[in-house]
Amino acid sequence: MSAPVDGSLAPGGAALGEPVVTRDGVVPGDPPGGSAPTSPTLRSTWRSGRLIVLLGVLVVLIAVLGVLLAPQRGPSRPLDPADTSLAGSRALAELLRGRGVQVDRVDSAEAAARLATTGGPRLLLITDTAYVDEHALAAIPGDRLIVGDMPGLAALAPEVHTDPDPARTRSREPECGLPAARAAGSAYMGGTAFHGPPGAALCYPSTGEGHTLVSYARSGGTTTVVGDGSFMTNLRLAEDGNAALALNLIGTGRPVTWLVRPDNPQVAQLPGERGQSLTDLLPDNVRWTVYMALIALAVTAIWRGRRLGPVVTERLPVVVRAAETVEGRGRLYRARRARQRAAEALRAGTVDRLTPRLGLATGAGGQEVVAALAARTGQDPHRVGAALYGPPPADDAALVALAAYLDLMERQVSEL
Amino acid sequence: MALTGRAGLVAALGIVLVMLAPQPGAALAGVCLLLAAAIVIDLTFAGAVRPLRLHRSGDTLVRLGQRATVELVVENPGSRRVRGVLRDAWPPSAGATPRVARIDVPKGERRRIVVTLDPTRRGDRSSVAVTVRSLGPLGLAARQGGHRAPWTVRVLPPFLSRKHLPSRLARLRELDGQHPALVRGQGTEFDSLREYVVGDDVRSIDWRATARRHDVVVRTWRPERDRRVLIVLDTGRTSAGRVGDAPIPMAGATPGGGGLLARPDARPVPGWPRLDWSMDAALLLAALAARAGDQVDFLAYDRAVRAWVGGASRTELLSSLVNAMAPIEAELVEADAQGMVAAVLSRARRRCLVVLLTDLNGAAMDEGLMPVLPQLASRHLLLVAGVSDPRVAAMAARRGSAEEVYDAAAAEHAQLERRRITARLRRAGVEVVDAPPEDIAPALADAYLALKAAGRL
Known part of the structure; x- marks a missing residue:
């Protein structure tokens, strides 16, 4: 009979005799303490990360230099006499100046009113009223040319009504007796169609009832409303009779006050009640409290985001029922x-x-x-x-x- | 470096302060400077983590289902007290608790942390890393660092079928010399001569010895000994299928049990892989055969030799076996029967009992084992043991609705295939044991005892 096996069958690993494979926890090459730190030192972090830091610095430098050396080109400002982009109107402004017409570019109702008080009669060219008080504009005497449908149209030209059907912008014939339009001939017109008061000159009719150019005389001067300003842009000025129409409408010899959208319009600058914007009404503490909350959020994020040690992964055996087939x-x-x-x-x-x-x-x-x-x-x-x-x-x-x-x-x- | 919840709380209190202060800008600057200064102080005066020394001791072997303890001694040779938390990171299936331990080690002293492991599956489990977070005196910020303190605990198969061993050993003793058979039969060999006592069969009297001794002497016989048993474990894809109910809850027994990818709608997958049931049966057979005086070898094979235990002495056999079995997992490849037969033939020169633990799967057997069976059966006595699936048997008995009858037909088809392959094997002179998971170990032991009694080894 062989040696008793019962002893080695007792539960527990210790009674199983000398194990064939054991690890005593100390691998050759380990420090004598049985453990080795694995977190990187400052030096090793720098050594492993310096290439990345160098590349990052290089990328930032190139980006900064590129921005500094590139020509200053802001976004295009439509119908701006100083803008050379396709949507701007620098070409028209230069043509006008070449004919001896003085062009003054303004971006507020106050500036326009100041110009109106100095010198003789002027033509007010309105391209945008989003950031100005239309009532202040309406009070300025003299001829005015309104380009496109805009928020203050009811105040600036109360006799004109817009047609509900918009007109496609395309080359149109004048079909009216207005000398400026007849001389220019066909032009790139469209946009909004209007109905004028009785006696008004109605040109460039749309497919519906309205016309895209309405000109009529009022007590202070002539008001002309155009459905769309495309014919004045650098892109379209050379086509059709666009240049002629623009020069006929604007270049009447009188100085032009050219009202454009402000360069850096800010929502806060929009005139609110009693001239106060939203930020003026907020107490100072709110802003600083928001900043402090952001800092607290960052601190909390760092607290929660730091993991205590690595994520441990494990290869698990496949789980499949034998009866599945x-x-x-x-x-x-x-x-x-x-x-x-x-x-x-x-x-x-x-x-x-x-x-x-x-x-x-x-x-x-x-x-x-x-x-x-x-x-x-x-x-x-x-x-x-x-x-x-x-x-x-x-x-x-x-x-x-x-x-x-x-x-x-x-x-x-x-x-x- | 790490911040604590206290730092977040201080920053949150700063919000209230800035909200109420008459000069909010100055208050914000003050709060931030104060917080930054406190964090710098904490980081400066926190105990250093890098010089810490960690020593391990404890269990290296544990049976599945039992608890192992590993001790971790933290020695602080630095100049400041290290106070904070320590995480000893083990793989999830090691079941290590506590996950995070509080430590407080004064300078020059050492503290012991006991980590208990409740492993949920077989194999080697190694500690991955030890991370220490050492808090500063204000408790706002901490230094953090990792250490490598390797330790591996081998989780052995549980050998649950050892409860069947005493009854099988009793049966063995009936065959064995302790209950000596007086009748010579197949499978017995001469044991000894002893004096005749009343009741002995007169046919067993050895007349030649009687003449020499002047006394009536009978011969006694005992079952043959020193035979060879080679247990071959198929670790191919068919052994990965789970059957029965897991006696010890196993990691992955329910898909994504507690994991991040847990699917609440997923049905629990019960049971152990066939491989684990086969191991259990192999251990019982090995214990019994070693006790019966046979030499037991063990081979695990799918497309290559996964484990080989050969020539182990009887006292060391079981520990060698469980150690060899512990890291084996079912490979998701089709088992190479030809290679397995070649491996068996190269290792077993003398005639022996080859016990092949595999699945009696018709298609896999037809492709794999059947063509090469004659090579093996001509040289050795082959016993094929397969774990059947009680779920299939339950499906075959269902009659509730048309759908269940279709299922029952499918199960019947599978069982027919199984019976067909069993019949073919038996015709080829192969012993077959086909039993549900709970019965496979005793059934295999009984088959071995029957072979032993019949003297066919």
Whole structure:
């Protein structure tokens, strides 16, 4: 008899004898303390990170130099006499100056009013009223040319009404008696269509009822409203009769006050109630409190974001049920309503189990099995034969019935 | 470096202060400067983490289902007290607790932390890293650093079937010399001569010895000994399938159990892999065979040799086996039966009992083992043991609705395949053990005892 094995079968690893593979925790090359710090020192951090820092500095330098050396080009300002972009109107302004017309670019109602008080009559060219008080503008006497539909149109030209159908901007014929338009001929017009007061000159009709140029005389001077300013831009000025129309409308010899949108419009500068903006109304503490809240948020983020040690990953074994293929086959049977195959499997299983019980050899034929089974259970041989070797069931109910009948026969054989 | 919740709280209080202060700008600057100064003070006066020394001791072996303890001694040779938290990071299936321990080590002293491991699956579990966060005196900021303090605990198979061992050993003793058989039969060999006592079969009297001794002497017989048993474990894809109910909850027994990717709608996948049930059966067989005086070798194979235990002495056999089995996982490849037969034939020169633990899967067997079976069966006695799936048996008995009858038909089909392959194996002279997971170990032991009693080893 060999040495007793019972001792080594006791629970617990210690009783399992000398283990074949053990780790005593000290790997050769480790410090004598059995542990080694793994966090990087300042020096190693610098050594590993200096290339990245260098690259970062280089990228920032190139970006800063690029911005400093690039020509100053802000966003395009539409219909601005100082803007050379495609949407600007520098070309028209230069043409006007070349004809001796003085062009004064202003960006506020106050400046326009100041110019109006000095010297003789002027033409006020209004391209944008978003940041000015239209009532102050309306009070300025003299001729005015309004380009496009704008918020203050009702105050600036109360006699003009806009047509609900906008007109596509395209080359249009003047079809009116206004000399400035007739002389210019076809021009790139469209945008908003207007209805003028009686007696007004209506040119460049839209497909609907309205016209895209309305000119009429009022008490202080002539008011001209144009649906769209495209014909005045650097892009379109050379086409059609655009330049001629613009020069005829603006270049009447009088100095031009050219009102444009402010260079750096700020929402806070929008005139509010009693001239106070939103930031003026907020107490000083709110702003600083928001800053402090941001700092507190950053501190909390650093607190929560610092992990205590690394994330430990693990290769887990695959989780798969062994019965999955069988379940899959069952679902295929269901999906295809494979009654024939299902019935075959059930019958074969029953025959396989019953054959030895009926005292037959494993290779016994169908006739023998049916005869033996009918004799044993007392069932009708035809019915037994139909159940075991008959045609496949016609529907699901027949399949369930077949399974129940097979079960019944198996039970009878095992009980008898 | 790390900040604490206290720093966040101070910053949050700063919000209130700035909101109420008459000069909010100055208050903000003051709060921030104060906080920054306090953090710098904390970082300066916190105990250094880098010079810490960590020593480990404790268990290196544990059976699955049992608890291991690993001690971690933190030695602080630095000049300041190290107060804060320590995390000993183990893989999730090591089941290490506590996850984070508070430590307070005065300068020049050492403190012990006990980490208990409740492993949830077999294999080697190694500590990944130890991270220490040392708080400053104000508790606003901390120094943080990592240490590598390697330690590996090997989680062995649980050998649950050892409860069946005493009854099988009793059966063995019936066959063995302690209950000597007086009748010579197949599978027995001559044991000894002893004096005749009344009741002994007169046919067992050794007349030649009786003549020499002037006394009536009978021969006694005992079962043959010193046979060879080679246990072959198939670690291919079919052994990854899970069957039965896990006696010890296993990691991954439910998909994403507690993990970040946990799917609440996923059905729990019960059971152990076939591989683990097979290991359990192999251990019982090995214990029994070693006790019966046979030489037991062990081979794990899928497309390459995963483990080999050969020529282990009887006392060391079980510990060698569990150590060899511990790291084996089922590989998701089709097992190479030809290579396995070659490996068996090259290792077993003498005739022996080859016990192949695999799945009796019709398709896999037809492709793999069946063509090469004659090579093996002609040289050795082959016993194929397969763990059947009780879930399939339950499916085959269902009759509730048409859908369940379809399922039952599919299960019946699978069982037919299994019986067909079993019959083919038996015709080829191979012993077959096909049992549900809970019964495979005793069934295999009984098959071995039957072979032993029949003297077929």
